[in-house]
Amino acid sequence: MNSKTFIKSYCHIKNNAVSLNGTLLYHGEKEEFFSDFIKSAYKNLDTNYAKFFKMDNLSKLAFLGADVLLKHENVQPEKQENIALVFSNNASSLDTDRKYQESIEDKESFYPSPAVFVYTLPNICMGEISIKHKLYSENSFFIFEDFNPEYLHAYSSGLMEENKAEKVLCGWVNIDKEDYTAFLYLVTKEEGSISHTIKEINSRF
Amino acid sequence: MVALKDELKNKIIEQLNLEDVSVDEIADNDPLFGEGLGLDSIDALELIVMLDKDYGIKLSDPKEGKKIFESIETMATYITENSPK
Amino acid sequence: MEKGVAITGMGIISAIGNNVEENYNSLISCNKGISRISKIDTIHKDAIMVGEINFTNQELEEQLGLSPDNNYSRTALLGVVAAKQAIEDAGIIDISEHKTGLISATSVGGMDMTEKFYYDYLETSEHRKYIKGHHAGDSTQKIAEELGIQESLVTTISTACSSAANAIMYGARLIKSGKLDRVVVGGMDCLSKFTINGFKTLMILSDTHNTPFDENRKGLNLGEAAAFLVLESDVLVAKENKKVLAYVKGYGNANDAFHQTASSENGDGATLAMEKALKVANLQAKDIDYINAHGTATGNNDLSEGRAIIRVFKDNIPNFSSTKPYTGHTLAAAGGVEAVYSVLALQNNVIFPNLNFKTPMKEFSITPQTELKQTELNTVLSNSLGFGGNCSTLIFSK
Numbered sequence: 001m002n003s004k005t006f007i008k009s010y011c012h013i014k015n016n017a018v019s020l021n022g023t024l025l026y027h028g029e030k031e032e033f034f035s036d037f038i039k040s041a042y043k044n045l046d047t048n049y050a051k052f053f054k055m056d057n058l059s060k061l062a063f064l065g066a067d068v069l070l071k072h073e074n075v076q077p078e079k080q081e082n083i084a085l086v087f088s089n090n091a092s093s094l095d096t097d098r099k100y101q102e103s104i105e106d107k108e109s110f111y112p113s114p115a116v117f118v119y120t121l122p123n124i125c126m127g128e129i130s131i132k133h134k135l136y137s138e139n140s141f142f143i144f145e146d147f148n149p150e151y152l153h154a155y156s157s158g159l160m161e162e163n164k165a166e167k168v169l170c171g172w173v174n175i176d177k178e179d180y181t182a183f184l185y186l187v188t189k190e191e192g193s194i195s196h197t198i199k200e201i202n203s204r205f
Numbered sequence: 206m207v208a209l210k211d212e213l214k215n216k217i218i219e220q221l222n223l224e225d226v227s228v229d230e231i232a233d234n235d236p237l238f239g240e241g242l243g244l245d246s247i248d249a250l251e252l253i254v255m256l257d258k259d260y261g262i263k264l265s266d267p268k269e270g271k272k273i274f275e276s277i278e279t280m281a282t283y284i285t286e287n288s289p290k
Numbered sequence: 291m292e293k294g295v296a297i298t299g300m301g302i303i304s305a306i307g308n309n310v311e312e313n314y315n316s317l318i319s320c321n322k323g324i325s326r327i328s329k330i331d332t333i334h335k336d337a338i339m340v341g342e343i344n345f346t347n348q349e350l351e352e353q354l355g356l357s358p359d360n361n362y363s364r365t366a367l368l369g370v371v372a373a374k375q376a377i378e379d380a381g382i383i384d385i386s387e388h389k390t391g392l393i394s395a396t397s398v399g400g401m402d403m404t405e406k407f408y409y410d411y412l413e414t415s416e417h418r419k420y421i422k423g424h425h426a427g428d429s430t431q432k433i434a435e436e437l438g439i440q441e442s443l444v445t446t447i448s449t450a451c452s453s454a455a456n457a458i459m460y461g462a463r464l465i466k467s468g469k470l471d472r473v474v475v476g477g478m479d480c481l482s483k484f485t486i487n488g489f490k491t492l493m494i495l496s497d498t499h500n501t502p503f504d505e506n507r508k509g510l511n512l513g514e515a516a517a518f519l520v521l522e523s524d525v526l527v528a529k530e531n532k533k534v535l536a537y538v539k540g541y542g543n544a545n546d547a548f549h550q551t552a553s554s555e556n557g558d559g560a561t562l563a564m565e566k567a568l569k570v571a572n573l574q575a576k577d578i579d580y581i582n583a584h585g586t587a588t589g590n591n592d593l594s595e596g597r598a599i600i601r602v603f604k605d606n607i608p609n610f611s612s613t614k615p616y617t618g619h620t621l622a623a624a625g626g627v628e629a630v631y632s633v634l635a636l637q638n639n640v641i642f643p644n645l646n647f648k649t650p651m652k653e654f655s656i657t658p659q660t661e662l663k664q665t666e667l668n669t670v671l672s673n674s675l676g677f678g679g680n681c682s683t684l685i686f687s688k
Binding site: 085092097100101104105110112113114117118119120121122123124126127128130131134135136137138139140141142143144145151154158162 | 333397399401404405408409425426427445446447448449450456460463467469483484487488490491492493543544545546547548549550551558559562676677678679680
């Protein structure tokens with residue numbers, strides 16, 4: 001089928017910096033911990049969503065990346081656009097699983113936290129994005145060894161060809177302790193300068 | 206009782222990750238859920254854990270929490286009356 | 291009219307049986323698999339009931355002929371058992387003869403071993419082999435190896451309690467679009483302290499048998515299970531003259547966009563998922579003969595899902611029931627387990643009862659089917675609603 005799709009915008013959060021379409025938006029301190037970096041990034045980027053501070057690290061990472069991108073694209077909750085979310089990573093929700101696991105291993109002080117437990121699934125971060133932007137659309141979260149542009153390309157192209165989604169917010173959000181990367185991109189049918197091809201996705205990762 | 210209320214305010218801010226909220230901004234009778242501090246059902250469960258961990262009070266039915274967690278005032282009263290510590 | 295994607299094999303292991311036949315017999319004889327927990331030493335053992343599979347890990351390892359130095363988690367053991375049954379049921383001898391994929395779902399992964407040996411790992415090397423088995427993808431990989439499926443066509447889906455339903459949906463799409471000739475789809479999860487304690491802190495575990503859609507429901511029972519289906523293209527079915535058990539006719543996934551774990555008051559996500567699935571199936575609400583509901587028996591789910599069913603089916607509510615009183619809530623496997631039950635319902639023209647139901651809910655007038663009912667069934671709809679607002683609906687037909 002020849003329904004051409006394009007990468008409308010893309011966003012990176014890595015090495016303590018947030019960038020949109022290759023342009024740096026915010027840069028934190030070099031040696032900063034992730035938790036401090038993401039908090040100051042949130043403040044600098046005018047995110048204004050108090051629930052952010054209740055999220056786990058994976059959700060903070062995914063949420064902030066998506067928020068920057070969707071705001072730039074002027075996605076408004078009132079419109080309830082049909083934007084599917086197709087995310088992937090290799091650590092699943094390990095970062096939070098570990099935190100929660102520690103809370104149930106300590107026999108002396110056995111107080112598992114409900115607020116931590118709810119984040120012990122990778123797809124919760126997509127729920128957070130859906131809540132903020134009122135996206136009632138399809139979600140999938142895949143676990144891969146490495147970033148897999150072929151797979152994401154095939155899956156999101158399929159969703160658009162079958163008219164299951166108008167647009168697809170796609171990418172990789174991974175965090176394990178201080179090691180993290182977010183790369184999200186929005187696939188649309190709107191004619192643009194970047195074709196939605198495996199090569200273009202890969203060169204931007 | 207005043208000390209307990211301050212303690213509760215600090216704990217709520219700290220444990221429920223209420224960024225940008227200070228102790229002075231929470232009045233004793235402010236509603237904690239909905240309009241007030243905007244806490245949600247997961248926060249309610251965290252408060253139930255807090256009652257158990259810090260004050261030795263076990264709730265078995267989350268519905269009981271509704272009345273207890275109405276405000277700092279109601280929480281402090283409940284803890285004073287029920288804590289074995 | 292298009293028939294949908296053919297199901298040619300099924301495999302299952304759950305608290306009510308170690309294969310399809312045993313599961314069916316338990317379903318029609320109202321044998322529940324819910325009991326006190328025996329295989330995990332948890333401080334909550336007297337406060338909860340679970341749907342536990344009888345076999346020990348060692349017994350499962352022996353059945354599969356694994357060497358003693360294997361690093362299988364219980365999740366992987368269950369998954370391989372069910373997937374092998376499905377392949378056998380589909381009469382597949384040489385799997386590499388056709389392009390065959392595997393989409394498998396889990397939320398627990400190898401957590402059972404991790405929590406058992408977490409501190410041992412630091413002390414001794416004896417159990418460190420299980421670290422590699424922690425990963426959610428590891429159980430998928432093991433099934434692929436055991437079945438002889440090429441690694442390039444294998445993936446793992448993790449979207450909480452709708453995982454297996456999403457695996458089935460994705461597999462059906464791959465067949466429909468011609469990307470694969472054949473695909474093994476389903477899910478698996480074992481019981482673990484991790485999930486027991488987590489659901490306990492959310493205060494949604496019942497201390498007795500779960501009672502879906504009952505006014506006095508107290509929460510869910512966790513369960514463990516694995517269930518897989520084999521889906522095949524029409525071309526392959528025709529070429530090999532395959533027996534078709536049923537068809538995957540429709541599917542839909544939507545986000546509830548409401549809360550991390552709770553469902554919205556009026557079941558927005560579930561409503562959208564059911565509507566999407568009906569659209570894909572090219573069916574009207576009135577065409578559905580039976581709904582296998584998600585029905586976990588938590589206060590929140592049953593109210594939200596019940597309202598969603600009313601929104602979609604209006605005055606014409608089909609018979610519905612939840613089979614969770616038999617198996618418990620098997621998390622990532624639930625969509626697979628209930629897909630097998632939906633196909634069994636179609637094959638035998640029987641609606642399985644919603645056990646343990648006594649009192650109608652005060653919020654609405656709909657009540658589940660509580661007796662085993664023989665009736666002609668042509669289409670069955672199955673819901674799987676997950677944390678993260680991830681809602682999925684599958685429609686099966688003859």
